Amino acid sequence: MNNRKVRVRFAPSPTGGLHLGGVRTVLFNYLFAKHHKGEFVLRIEDTDQTRYVAGAEEYINECLRWCGLEPDESPSKGGPYAPYRQSERKALYRQYAEQLVASGHAYYAFDTPEELEDMRVRLKTTENPAPQYNHIVREQMKNSLTLQDSEVQALLAKNTPHVIRIKMPENDTLTFTDMIRGEVSFNTGMVDDKVLLKADGMPTYHLAVVVDDYLMKISHAFRGEEWLPSAPVHILLWKHLGWESEMPEWAHLPLILKPDGNGKLSKRDGDRLGFPVYAMNWTDPRSNEFTKGFRELGFLPEAFVNMLVMLGWNDGTEQEIFSIEELIAKFSMDRVHKAGAKFDFEKAKWFNHQYIHHKDNESLAALLQPMLAEKDVHAGLEFVAQVAGLVKERLYVLSEFWEHSFFFFERPKTYDTGAVVPKWNEAKEKFFTTWLPKLDKLPKQPGAAELEASFKELAAEMQIKVGELQLPFRIMLTGGKFGPPVFDIASTLGVTETQKRIAIGVDTYRKAADTTNA
RNA sequence: GCCGCGUUGGUCAAGGGGUUAAGACGCCUCCCUUUCACGGAGGAAUCACGGGUUCGAUUCCCGUACGUGGUACCA
Numbered sequence: 154m155n156n157r158k159v160r161v162r163f164a165p166s167p168t169g170g171l172h173l174g175g176v177r178t179v180l181f182n183y184l185f186a187k188h189h190k191g192e193f194v195l196r197i198e199d200t201d202q203t204r205y206v207a208g209a210e211e212y213i214n215e216c217l218r219w220c221g222l223e224p225d226e227s228p229s230k231g232g233p234y235a236p237y238r239q240s241e242r243k244a245l246y247r248q249y250a251e252q253l254v255a256s257g258h259a260y261y262a263f264d265t266p267e268e269l270e271d272m273r274v275r276l277k278t279t280e281n282p283a284p285q286y287n288h289i290v291r292e293q294m295k296n297s298l299t300l301q302d303s304e305v306q307a308l309l310a311k312n313t314p315h316v317i318r319i320k321m322p323e324n325d326t327l328t329f330t331d332m333i334r335g336e337v338s339f340n341t342g343m344v345d346d347k348v349l350l351k352a353d354g355m356p357t358y359h360l361a362v363v364v365d366d367y368l369m370k371i372s373h374a375f376r377g378e379e380w381l382p383s384a385p386v387h388i389l390l391w392k393h394l395g396w397e398s399e400m401p402e403w404a405h406l407p408l409i410l411k412p413d414g415n416g417k418l419s420k421r422d423g424d425r426l427g428f429p430v431y432a433m434n435w436t437d438p439r440s441n442e443f444t445k446g447f448r449e450l451g452f453l454p455e456a457f458v459n460m461l462v463m464l465g466w467n468d469g470t471e472q473e474i475f476s477i478e479e480l481i482a483k484f485s486m487d488r489v490h491k492a493g494a495k496f497d498f499e500k501a502k503w504f505n506h507q508y509i510h511h512k513d514n515e516s517l518a519a520l521l522q523p524m525l526a527e528k529d530v531h532a533g534l535e536f537v538a539q540v541a542g543l544v545k546e547r548l549y550v551l552s553e554f555w556e557h558s559f560f561f562f563e564r565p566k567t568y569d570t571g572a573v574v575p576k577w578n579e580a581k582e583k584f585f586t587t588w589l590p591k592l593d594k595l596p597k598q599p600g601a602a603e604l605e606a607s608f609k610e611l612a613a614e615m616q617i618k619v620g621e622l623q624l625p626f627r628i629m630l631t632g633g634k635f636g637p638p639v640f641d642i643a644s645t646l647g648v649t650e651t652q653k654r655i656a657i658g659v660d661t662y663r664k665a666a667d668t669t670n671a
Numbered sequence: 672g673c674c675g676c677g678u679u680g681g682u683c684a685a686g687g688g689g690u691u692a693a694g695a696c697g698c699c700u701c702c703c704u705u706u707c708a709c710g711g712a713g714g715a716a717u718c719a720c721g722g723g724u725u726c727g728a729u730u731c732c733c734g735u736a737c738g739u740g741g742u743a744c745c746a
Contacts, residue, residue: 164746165746166745166746168745168746198746200745200746201744201745201746203745204745204746262744264744266744269743269744278672279672280672280673281672281673282672282673282742283672283673283742283743284742285673285742286743314744316744318744331676334676334677337675337676338675339674339675340674343673343674343675343742344674344741344742345742345743347743347744348743348744349744350744351744352744353744355744357743357744357745357746358745358746362746377740378675378676378677378739378740379739379740379741379746380740380741380746381675381676381740381741382674382675382676382740382741382742383741383742384675385675405676407676407677408739408740410738410739412682415738415739416738416739416740417739417740463683463684463695464683465683467683467684467685469685469686470685470694471685471693471694471695472694473683473694473695473696490677490683490684491676491677491678492676492677492678492738492739493676493677493738493739493740494682494683494684495682495683496682496683497681497682497683497696497697499682499696499697500682500683500695500696500697501696502696503695503696503697504696510709544708546708546709547707547708547709557707557708572706618705619705620705621705623705623706624705624706627706627707628706631706633706633707634706634707635706635707635708636706636707636708637707637708638704638706639706
């Protein structure tokens with residue numbers, strides 16, 4: 154049915170930060186486009202001037218850039234179908250709405266907001282809590298279907314504020330094929346006469362998507378499931394505008410749901426449950442409300458993308474970790490789930506953990522170094538890379554780096570002496586004071602193996618179990634009972650620093666032991 | 672209320688008329704490591720419910736329940 158060039162679009166309205174569901178829609182569009190060697194376009198749907206938020210468009214651009222899902226055509230990049238901002242295309246839409254009026258598929262409506270409100274309260278009942286402007290109600294409203302032609306012309310001539318509404322057929326069955334859901338059908342009588350062109354001359358989403366998808370030669374239209382109920386309106390528009398043969402194939406993507414309760418995931422849930430919902434930090438310029446993002450928390454974009462793609466799609470095998478190239482090669486719409494997926498932050502972190510664990514130390518260091526600088530810790534890239542190599546297997550998000558590695562950059566401020574002091578004795582103290590000078594004989598940056606050999610040799614000589622000594626040594630170096638293998642830490646710290654920490658440690662243990670015994 | 676869409680373990684999910692119903696996350700136990708982590712080995716689900724169809728249904732059909740989306744001159 155469709156062998157034309159694949160062209161897909163992501164069409165957000167610039168009203169705030171991009172949340173998980175939005176990014177996933179981008180991702181599916183992008184993967185589909187690349188898989189079919191087609192084009193991915195970004196179109197900004199800023200037809201509602203009241204909801205426009207400054208900076209939101211830049212945020213979207215930056216977000217796509219960070220994720221590595223950049224469009225082939227966009228407002229900032231341009232392209233053969235520019236402009237890509239609907240506000241800049243305003244003049245285009247009216248003619249199509251008028252065309253529909255002329256062909257009898259739409260009509261002028263002069264009802265004021267007050268009159269509409271009045272209709273809704275008047276018709277509201279328990280059975281019908283939300284009355285629609287539909288094929289029955291329109292008979293009693295002020296529009297070009299009920300008014301005399303002369304009246305309509307007069308109203309129009311006086312520039313009376315009006316909208317253009319679609320005239321939904323009373324009782325038709327409209328069926329279309331959704332790439333994910335198969336055949337879906339609606340009775341047209343159940344859907345209301347949606348506004349197509351607003352009183353301010355801007356199109357509503359319904360008109361704008363259809364016109365722009367047509368004009369931009371979109372071949373496949375993917376969007377969230379929340380759009381499924383208005384699909385009949387759009388399909389009718391394609392038909393009545395005479396473009397049916399060029400209508401894109403549709404796919405309505407499953408929603409991403411709250412982890413706990415009910416409903417689709419919102420940024421509120423993130424605040425409530427303690428995880429980000431937006432891709433990147435976002436501050437609303439009007440309210441100054443701040444919403445945290447995955448990027449700043451320390452997610453790697455490749456992990457973020459991988460985690461998102463698994464929410465609603467899989468390739469049918471056990472594989473869960475995919476590079477973007479693999480995803481492009483393997484992605485297909487017919488393996489997308491129908492049902493919504495509850496978001497699981499633990500699993501999301503696991504993906505990130507996998508990616509951090511397997512990322513090379515140098516790349517990690519490049520990401521980590523600026524985070525250290527924010528703490529006023531300045532360390533060379535090479536050293537940060539070395540430390541990263543030692544601790545990366547225990548990081549779930551990059552922002553946890555410091556708590557796992559601070560002792561490489563500064564001396565511990567506190568010591569978990571409780572774990573060693575009760576068993577601390579003169580023999581152990583003797584061991585460390587004896588070992589101290591021996592370290593001078595080692596190279597300044599000894600390997601972990603050398604250190605370990607020297608340590609064990611002396612322990613054997615003094616007939617103390619190595620295991621008894623390791624924990625005290627670790628706490629001298631790190632302050633606590635955690636971290637990479639002790640000798641790796643000592644090796645990274647170097648002889649001089651290790652000696653200093655041993656000296657401080659012995660002192661600390663002795664004092665602690667004294668006060669305990671006293 | 673009405674309309675649409677959906678329903679396999681706590682979560683993501685594979686599978687699809689006949690199976691011991693994969694795997695992952697999380698949880699628990701054990702091994703490795705006298706730290707933590709990594710890495711191993713195990714443990715926990717009869718597929719929402721009720722009717723059909725069938726020799727046989729978790730898989731097909733119909734209902735019900737539940738969930739979810741829509742019901743704006745918002746997208």
